[in-house]
Amino acid sequence: MRKIQLLFGIILISLTNGFAQTQLSVEHIMQDPKWMGNFPSSVSWDEQGKNIYFNYNPEGNPADSLYKININATGKIEKVSLEEQKKQVPRFTNSNLNQSKKLFVEDGNIILFEVATNSRKTVLNLGERISSPKFLANEDLISFEMSSNLYVMDLKTGKIEKKTNIKSGNKPVSREEQKMGERETWLKKDNLELLQVVKEREEAKEASKIYREAIAEEEKFAHYLGTGQAMSLQLSPDEKYATFLQFIRAENKRTVVPDYTHASGYTTDINTRSKVGDEASKVELFIYDIDNEKVYKVSTSDLEGITDLPDYTKDYPEKTWEAKERSVSLGSPIFSPNGKHAIVNIRSDDNKDRWIARINLEDGSLKVLDRQRDEAWVAGPGIGSSFGGGTLGWLPDNKHIYFQSEETGYSHLYLLDVNSGSKRALTNGQYEVFSPFISKDMKSWYLTTSEVHAGERHFYRMPLMGGKMEKLTSMTGNNDVSLSPDEKHIAILYSYSNKPWELYLKPNDTKSEAKQLTNGQSEAFKAYNWRDPELVAFKAQDGANVPARLYKPEPSKSNGAAVIFVHGAGYLQNVHKWWSSYFREYMFHNLLTDMGYTVLDIDYRGSAGYGRDWRTGIYRHMGGKDLSDQVDGANFLISEHGVQAGKIGIYGGSYGGFITLMALFNAADTFTSGAALRSVTDWAHYNHGYTSNILNEPFNDPIAYKRSSPIYFAEGLKGNLLIAHGMIDVNVHFQDVVRLAQRLIELGKDNWEMAVYPVEDHGFVEPSSWTDEYKRILKLFNDTLLD
Template sequence: MQKNFLLPLLLLFTLGVQAQSLLSVDYIMRDPKWMGTFPSSLSWSEDGKTIYFQYNLANDPADSLYKLDLDKASTPVKVSLEEQKSLEKGLEAFNSDHSFRVYRVKTQLWIQDLRKKKESLLMEWHEPFTSLGFLADENLISFNSGGNIYILDKNTKAIRKATRIVSGTKPGNGSTASKESVPFLESENLALLQVVRERKEAEAKTKAYRETTQETSEEFVFYTQGKNLSNLQLSPDATYATFSVFSPGSNKNTKVPDYTSASGYTEDLNARPKVGTKPNKVEIGIYDLRRDTVYYINTSNLPGIKDLPDYVKDYPDKKWEEKERDVTLSGPYFSPNGKRAIIQVRSVDNKDRWITELDLTTGQLKTLDRQRDEAWIAGPGIGWSFGGGTLGWLPDSRHIYFQSEETGYAHLYLLDVSTGEKKPLTSGSYEVFDPFLSKGKKYWYLTTSEVDPGERHFYRMPVFGGPMEKLTSLIGNNQALLSPDEKKIAILHSYSNQPTELYVQDNKAGASPQKLTWGQSEEFKSYPWRDPQIVRFEAQDGAKVPARLYLPEPSKKNGAAVIFVHGAGYLQNVHKWWSSYFREYMFHNLLTDLGYTVLDIDYRASAGYGRDWRTGIYRHMGGKDLSDQVDGAKYLVTSHGVDADRIGIYGGSYGGFITLMALFNHPEVFKSGAALRSVTDWAHYNHGYTSNILNTPEEDPIAYRRSSPIYFAEGLQGNLLIAHGMLDVNVHFQDVVRLAQRLIELGKDNWEMAVYPVEDHGFVEPSSWTDEYRRILKLFNTTLLSD
């Protein structure tokens, strides 16, 4: 393999590279502590006077808990271990108006009157307990212990057992052991000795009789029959209990060898299965406490449960069986009064989500809302196949709330369960994030991108809809946390070239945020970090593609450009806040200092732009997401004077995948590329992510064949650097090993591979980051700046 593009850095001077930078790869890829300390993980004290957060003013090996007393301190103070211990809340629950709090201390249950500021011991239990909750009658508190639910009266302190669940098989249901199963010696002994035989037979008859009489005289008992129950919960009116039963799919896990283990031996790390595996099956059981019976939820009557996906038309020779699709269930979510419940159902093929009302007396489901997407169901607040997302009840026990991409953007809806009437609470070409109800249930608090896709602001809105009141004002990202009394807002704010700092403000529109931390080191502040331009260029299909643009000073411009491809696919990096790709951001400043033009694109599939953008890669990764990079290169040539023969590309994970597809499919556009921790064959990636976008390789091989770089390796003409951690349990090192063999067999000699024996998917060691980015810089300097 040629190594001409990995020459020593001194060669740069012979290539006429005159531009210099205050930055260097060694400088920016150090332990990030050199940049300063920045707050994270906010929480409030119960009285709303103190903010707690993770911070590091003492140059400790890791962040520690700090606090700011809003009435006294102006400088964050490290929290002592004793105080940290006192802050550990553990298991707790509040009543509806947050006037009472119950919490666990070891095996004790305590209650706290938050208005009178008094607390007392409610119970000393004999074993660990979980799942605390106030019932609709708030004098009653439920908890789980030993696989059953108990109810405690907070006034009388009386406790009763609500469920009778026994792990195992019902007595008398087991089959009698056959003669062949009796050990040889016992069989011979019973045949020879009549008295011994008669006594054993009499013992068996006595046992069977006792079991029969116990069965008719005891209260109802539900036996699990060997099933593992989880998510045991009680309805607020204490008339039903529900539970989940998981049947794991028998999938083969993969192994990742660790060649540098401390033992000196090669050890295998257990890793995920590959796409196309059998999913786990979830059943939800209902325990009717009044009728003493247990039954399971039935999904067979869901509308469209047998619908086939559109892509079957691409396989006319295959016979597709019409059958009920596999589904996953989450819930139930009980109404506050306990009289109603809803279940979220998702099809395993990712095409449907049903929000349904559960008939608690029969286990039948009535569909309230069906969202069908021939690509896949996802988006902010929608959740994934295992559940989650925005879903719940209003206090009236009549309206439910949820998010949906029905209009093409993730918005908040109310639905009247009695009438079926659905009402959008938000609308427009923007996304809604993390809505929640105020303590008094009169308002929604939510974050949206209404101002701009690159900004996040915190709003308040009446519970049944109306004008949204914008509460934050700082440009960038505002991660807001309300104080317990909802009078103050703590905000983690950042801007494009300003890392996260802590602010606090009154909870009202127009309030002035007060800055509480100044975490940047003097060393970090000494460099003028760029505020990249946000631009939109036109793609070949007419779409306006957002990007971050870094322009060098005209006197330093070298005519070359580098395009950065962010990872994760569904992630946003074109925004006005501090990027999670902060190392890459600093590297882009270094490149710009050296005269490069740098473009960072939110290509098709990126987050923040609605459903159509999110699903633009369905069944073809390396389709529109790749053509957006090509169109970005054309934009640099036509609008910013970049030399069409001097364009490089790089990225990690999904960005590494796109880099490979770019060099293999568009060598006329990209002269060089660095593919970091890249997927090379989607049939080898995980199920949860890949099956959403490409279905499964068994059912949709066309999608995998046209989306996997390994099938296009013969197209490599430019210079390729592959870099990968050998302990990567996300995108396995096997991916690039297989690609390397393919390149060898194709006789390609214009590529190099750098391996990192101690690194997982996300690098940790500064030495690894430094080595990797030295190689990337050397690749671009020696291939894009030479004649």
């Protein structure tokens, strides 16, 4: 009788903490998320710091709309009209030094916005595509990009000057280079002597050509891109140099994903990504010396350690490894405020090195200021990629640069004197730093850290040259702050483990309390008393403390079974004190707990938030420590929380699906059943950017791929496996599970099933798909884990 009740998910209504506990079902929690309520996102301010803008949807429209709250009014939430939206200044603009003026492009025009008067005017309209307007050191001058070249406009006179002459294709062949052979010369001469009209036309064409070449000689020097294209053009603030990245795209074969449900009624092909190990596109950095009319490439051949071999090569003694100059990718240079100096971020394509170097603008040579070497791969909060995205810039003194590094094992903020080379950490400890930026008065840093707890985020202020940090937020959970332009107030998107995101406001000080501005939870959502999962830690086989979230049923309802959830990857944390991006799974865990299951959600090796060693714990062996952490979690549930051996299931999507497969294949004595959703089955078929970081390249490090790919271990399946996958998944291709299915068939396995979703990509969209998938997961666990 007990099993029948659990199978149908019958949950009696009970009183918990004074609230009526409503019944949960898969259909209920997997419906369109709008049932949960209406929660703010994408917070920004107007330029005067009077209004907070955010996306919101109190009317239940098909998509969010823009709303605002005037901080000096009654807190009324108002919808922003389309007319007002058109007048808004875009979020990404270029400001002058004191941020009193801003530049942006709108409808092909360069717009100058005056913050004090809240006014805008069009300063340039050429009828051409214009981009990237920027103030120069002389703020009466602005630069902009048009037709892959840089121009300067004088805002006072309106005069425009072209600063570069970059052209696509190859340099035209000169007349001397076009000389014909003896035979061709005789034939042409003879033909022109015979045909007078042809001769006259040829003479006119030749005269025109001589004229064009004479005019061209008077024009500026030209740089030809050949087969490449120019990217990230910028002019130095002093107008003496321009820089650009020359990009040459690699032509790789791409995987085709068939769409069997295309609206046309025909099967159509979606061209998606290439696979790991394919040839990389080439990116080179060039300097354009404007006064001397020459272009030269920035050379990386003298970088410290440029020929270093990675440690993993020692595992292949039979192979001859040549210590040669490694290929690298360079970012766009960052100029000092006065324009006299520039630094650049450089990454080795094998992911082992990041250099920050000073560029000699006169010849393109480099001086390394900081090198971060990691035998796994260089990454972490604020470190970014070769193209940017990380923390890197200049202080106003034109002398110090700032950046983040995992030198201590955690990502922290550093200052470096470019003249002396001295470096010092502004933050330090076993926590991470996120998104630091300099205050408007150039006297302080603002930054977010996990200093209080790995599962919390708080906002701080710190003196520019380092010192005591002032904690400006106090609510336990995640405080995602947007600072007002005048820096007098902070808008906070805040959430807690069982409370979705809401908008708060407080003065920019350490004492004031935050005031809640939105209250978006629906009555249907509030009717259930959502659990606050307990944050726990258990010992791993290697002695590490593994963080996890624990959902425990009432002792009287416990069925002795457990489910372990494995979050996806990229670089992700899910054991924290804020509202999870896995909100559907969170609700499903509440449902499971109501039914008597114990649920554990683990931040296994490879998860974000715990420093370099945790981040790289999966290097060269996915399915190693990340899998043993799941096994150790299962043993923790058995020894500490009354879970019975043989009654433990596991599930997850993407990387979580991959771990589920490895668990069913390589830890079959621990896990009785598992649901692998949108799972990678063979890492040699995944993308390059993610996979080569962790496993290197398959032709260089086949050991790493063979011990990390589930398809090689399918013979180990003993328990019960559900595979679920979207058929138009352009991230983890449907091909992955098709190949695994064939492998299971050839092995004679019959304890598995597959559910396919014809209209779904990697992230499911349709409530019907979510519902079907999770009804199957629930049935799997009920059928195989309960007595």
